[in-house]
Amino acid sequence: MEHLGTSLGPALGLFLSSSGTFLKDVAGFLGSYYTGIAIMNAVFALILWQKKKQTGWAIFWAVFASVMMILASLALSGSSTLVPGLPLASRHLVNRLSGPVLYTLGTTALFTILFVFRKFFVQPMVAWSVLNIALVLMGLSMADENFASIVMKPDNVPIVGLVFLLAFFTWVATKQAVVNDERIRQGLPPMEKLADEKVLVWPDLVYTELICMVGVSAFLLLWAICLPAPLEEPASSVKTPNPSKAPWYFLGLQEMLVYFDPWYAGVVLPSLVVFGLMAMPYLDFNKKGNGYYSIEERKFSYLVYQFGFFELWITLIILGTFLRGPNWNFFGPFEYWTPYKVEVLNNVDLPQMFWVNLLDQPLPRAPQGAGTLSQIGYILLREAPGLLLLGAYLVLLPPLLAVTVFRGFFAKMGFIRYMIMANLMLLMLTLPLKMILRWTLNLKYLVSIPEFSLNF
Amino acid sequence: MAIGETIRNSQIWKSIFRHPMPLDRRNRIVVMLTNFFLHLHPVSIKKQGIALSFTWCMGGVTFFLFLVETVTGVLLMFYYRPTLEWAYNDILALRDVTSLGILRELHRWGAHAMVITTWLHMYRVFLTGSYKPPREFNWVIGVILLLLTLLLSFTGYLLPWDQLAIWAITVGSNMARATPILGYEGPGQQLLTIGGIDMITDASDARFGLLGARFVGEETLNRFYVLHCIAIPLAVALLLAIHFWRVRKDGGISGPL
Numbered sequence: 001m002e003h004l005g006t007s008l009g010p011a012l013g014l015f016l017s018s019s020g021t022f023l024k025d026v027a028g029f030l031g032s033y034y035t036g037i038a039i040m041n042a043v044f045a046l047i048l049w050q051k052k053k054q055t056g057w058a059i060f061w062a063v064f065a066s067v068m069m070i071l072a073s074l075a076l077s078g079s080s081t082l083v084p085g086l087p088l089a090s091r092h093l094v095n096r097l098s099g100p101v102l103y104t105l106g107t108t109a110l111f112t113i114l115f116v117f118r119k120f121f122v123q124p125m126v127a128w129s130v131l132n133i134a135l136v137l138m139g140l141s142m143a144d145e146n147f148a149s150i151v152m153k154p155d156n157v158p159i160v161g162l163v164f165l166l167a168f169f170t171w172v173a174t175k176q177a178v179v180n181d182e183r184i185r186q187g188l189p190p191m192e193k194l195a196d197e198k199v200l201v202w203p204d205l206v207y208t209e210l211i212c213m214v215g216v217s218a219f220l221l222l223w224a225i226c227l228p229a230p231l232e233e234p235a236s237s238v239k240t241p242n243p244s245k246a247p248w249y250f251l252g253l254q255e256m257l258v259y260f261d262p263w264y265a266g267v268v269l270p271s272l273v274v275f276g277l278m279a280m281p282y283l284d285f286n287k288k289g290n291g292y293y294s295i296e297e298r299k300f301s302y303l304v305y306q307f308g309f310f311e312l313w314i315t316l317i318i319l320g321t322f323l324r325g326p327n328w329n330f331f332g333p334f335e336y337w338t339p340y341k342v343e344v345l346n347n348v349d350l351p352q353m354f355w356v357n358l359l360d361q362p363l364p365r366a367p368q369g370a371g372t373l374s375q376i377g378y379i380l381l382r383e384a385p386g387l388l389l390l391g392a393y394l395v396l397l398p399p400l401l402a403v404t405v406f407r408g409f410f411a412k413m414g415f416i417r418y419m420i421m422a423n424l425m426l427l428m429l430t431l432p433l434k435m436i437l438r439w440t441l442n443l444k445y446l447v448s449i450p451e452f453s454l455n456f
Numbered sequence: 457m458a459i460g461e462t463i464r465n466s467q468i469w470k471s472i473f474r475h476p477m478p479l480d481r482r483n484r485i486v487v488m489l490t491n492f493f494l495h496l497h498p499v500s501i502k503k504q505g506i507a508l509s510f511t512w513c514m515g516g517v518t519f520f521l522f523l524v525e526t527v528t529g530v531l532l533m534f535y536y537r538p539t540l541e542w543a544y545n546d547i548l549a550l551r552d553v554t555s556l557g558i559l560r561e562l563h564r565w566g567a568h569a570m571v572i573t574t575w576l577h578m579y580r581v582f583l584t585g586s587y588k589p590p591r592e593f594n595w596v597i598g599v600i601l602l603l604l605t606l607l608l609s610f611t612g613y614l615l616p617w618d619q620l621a622i623w624a625i626t627v628g629s630n631m632a633r634a635t636p637i638l639g640y641e642g643p644g645q646q647l648l649t650i651g652g653i654d655m656i657t658d659a660s661d662a663r664f665g666l667l668g669a670r671f672v673g674e675e676t677l678n679r680f681y682v683l684h685c686i687a688i689p690l691a692v693a694l695l696l697a698i699h700f701w702r703v704r705k706d707g708g709i710s711g712p713l
């Protein structure tokens with residue numbers, strides 16, 4: 001709390017303390033926040049009104065803007081009975097319900113709904129409503145001290161921006177893709193093809209660039225003036241902060257450490273991500289959808305990319321930043337980050353499950369004084385269940401898929417390209433699969449060979 | 457107006473700008489061909505290609521942020537000494553004493569923004585299928601640039617030398633310790649043993665190579681400083697040049713065939 005006060009405080013005129021003055025401290029911020037939403041909606045209503053097409057909506061958003069102004073004045077009061085916020089009971093409920101499982105399943109469900117009903121969600125009025133709901137929920141949550149202390153950490157502010165930017169640009173792209181897909185279905189060329197007359201770069205592009213530069217500079221200056229860069233105590237190699245976190249853009253990788261050892265989550269998987277991205281243009285043999293927004297024409301590559309980007313990168317970053325506290329324990333969005341939270345870890349390795357729990361035998365172990373080869377033999381025997389499973393997954397599954405689900409792909413891609421694609425896909429899926437195994441079976445490692453620091 | 461006219465007709469002006477004011481169609485073409493900074497662009501371009509709803513301008517914004525980072529970075533280097541004795545104090549002074557006290561803010565938020573705009577640029581290129589032939593290789597260069605952007609940000613994260621900095625870098629670089637075969641806690645490092653002597657120890661593994669020491673210390677600060685200020689920016693500059701050149705050579709901004 002102290003840290004937030006020293007960094008955000010002077011800029012926004014608030015001085016946060018850990019005592020009961022929190023609401024007074026954020027009053028200025030929340031007041032301007034709701035005023036901002038009100039102005040945004042008033043302008044939107046005015047534009048609609050002038051177009052004289054959707055006057056009903058114009059009135060609706062004008063009324064909404066006035067409601068936001070009321071919220072702004074309530075927030076400015078800084079009084080615990082007036083500042084709009086989520087009821088304490090509902091905050092407790094959210095904290096109680098939330099956990100890695102629900103978070104992952106919830107975001108997956110959300111993305112699925114958005115994708116399946118994309119024609120509905122891209123409509124301007126629907127998108128605008130969703131934006132406003134998100135903004136209001138955000139404002140209501142900000143009245144919670146625990147939520148605010150994490151979200152308003154200076155280095156976390158960019159992630160909040162990222163979430164809204166991603167939502168906005170996904171809307172922009174999907175809107176055009178939906179139109180193009182419909183046109184292509186009717187046998188018409190995509191919208192991008194219609195405006196293919198040429199214009200001079202001076203002035204059309206050069207001026208756009210200039211305006212962009214001025215806009216970005218202004219935005220950056222404003223950001224730099226309002227939000228001081230964080231500076232904590234001088235470095236000390238003996239005082240380990242809890243939690244210790246990597247920079248925010250690597251927190252998805254840090255989150256993977258819950259499920260895998262560092263050699264895989266921190267080295268092999270990131271390398272595979274880079275390799276996979278580079279390989280993508282050579283694996284995607286689909287010639288359609290080049291140079292215009294489209295989903296239907298390239299559904300497979302679209303879904304794979306979106307799954308990797310949103311599900312395995314962005315949501316994990318958000319989880320790692322906002323919901324992982326001391327000892328990397330999961331904390332609900334409105335929960336206090338206490339270092340004393342204890343989570344029971346009773347994860348079991350597969351050999352233990354197989355030999356001990358299932359067959360009721362001790363783990364195979366080399367007799368005293370056995371040679372190296374025999375020791376390795378015993379390790380292989382001990383790890384046989386996991387190794388066989390992994391082998392089947394990585395060796396048998398690609399050819400099996402090639403003659404079933406991916407029959408068409410295999411025919412078009414040829415052996416090498418197909419094998420690279422299939423293996424990259426399967427390796428990418430190791431993460432969600434391991435998550436599911438952890439949640440359902442408490443599985444720690446499929447293969448655990450501490451003798452060679454090789455756990456998977 | 458007359459003064460402007462006189463200046464534009466002077467020998468000095470004409471020696472700098474090789475073209476008349478781009479006020480008519482002919483000179484708007486000439487300016488693109490004869491100006492060093494503008495010749496990166498074509499003379500004319502498909503209207504659809506520069507529509508904001510199509511390009512989002514994110515590649516351009518990323519490049520602009522790279523320039524902002526370069527300028528603010530050079531200014532920061534005037535004030536900052538990468539040693540244990542001075543690093544933290546210089547940052548304190550930058551905040552409390554130096555005029556233009558938002559220099560570090562501009563640099564830090566610009567860096568965060570650059571990471572985000574790089575992702576958004578890549579996202580747009582994917583969604584429009586612009587990585588498809590003939591632009592495959594430029595996508596590959598883009599992926600390397602993405603990686604370098606993250607490394608630039610990562611190496612810069614250490615320089616303030618506060619608790620946030622060294623522990624973020626400690627957590628991040630601990631991963632290198634687990635590199636298969638080359639990290640001393642990685643799988644298979646036991647294989648590199650010659651005559652009973654381990655080749656991979658905590659003083660010879662991948663992490664040591666990254667940090668220049670067993671722990672994040674003064675050697676690391678120096679190493680990251682040089683990487684951050686010289687090595688990576690040079691690599692980025694070179695790759696950016698190729699990236700832009702390939703955009704032109706591969707047919708300009710993508711569009712339906």
